[in-house]
Amino acid sequence: MKLQRTRSQERLLNLLKTLNRAVSAQDIYIELRNRNQTMGLATVYRSLDALKLEGLVQVRTLATGESLYSSVLQDQHHLTCLNCGQSIPINECPVHQLETELQDSHQFKIYYHTLEFFGLCDRCSEDEEQVDSILGKGIGNRE
Numbered sequence: 647m648k649l650q651r652t653r654s655q656e657r658l659l660n661l662l663k664t665l666n667r668a669v670s671a672q673d674i675y676i677e678l679r680n681r682n683q684t685m686g687l688a689t690v691y692r693s694l695d696a697l698k699l700e701g702l703v704q705v706r707t708l709a710t711g712e713s714l715y716s717s718v719l720q721d722q723h724h725l726t727c728l729n730c731g732q733s734i735p736i737n738e739c740p741v742h743q744l745e746t747e748l749q750d751s752h753q754f755k756i757y758y759h760t761l762e763f764f765g766l767c768d769r770c771s772e773d774e775e776q777v778d779s780i781l782g783k784g785i786g787n788r789e
């Protein structure tokens with residue numbers, strides 16, 4: 647499926663490649679405005695959708711429900727803390743090989759995959775232990 651890319655789509659794609667991180671549609675809107683390339687928020691969303699179907703942009707939805715967009719070239723995974731919400735990037739991809747295998751065995755054109763780990767970061771798990779010891783055992787006691 648070869649679609650004609652619009653100027654807005656090209657602009658968005660270039661921006662995502664330059665930024666080299668996942669951003670929300672709102673962030674994209676602001677970034678474009680800062681670069682004097684103002685684009686309506688509706689156009690931003692529409693272009694992101696089109697790029698997504700072409701497999702050029704990937705979406706990552708946070709625990710807050712916010713969607714973050716990034717160029718599909720970045721195969722980045724994260725450890726996300728359920729308490730403070732911080733995301734720690736991990737620099738390896740354990741499923742790259744699996745992706746190739748699935749592509750062959752299912753005749754499915756895979757554009758990208760997501761893989762995330764959730765739990766408590768170092769700081770938050772320390773805080774929780776402190777709360778546990780203040781309250782005594784019984785409350786918040788995990789088997």
Ligand SMILES: [Zn+2]
Binds near residue numbers: 727728729767769
């Ligand atoms: Zn945390």
Ligand SMILES: [Zn+2]
Binds near residue numbers: 722740741
């Ligand atoms: Zn990966």
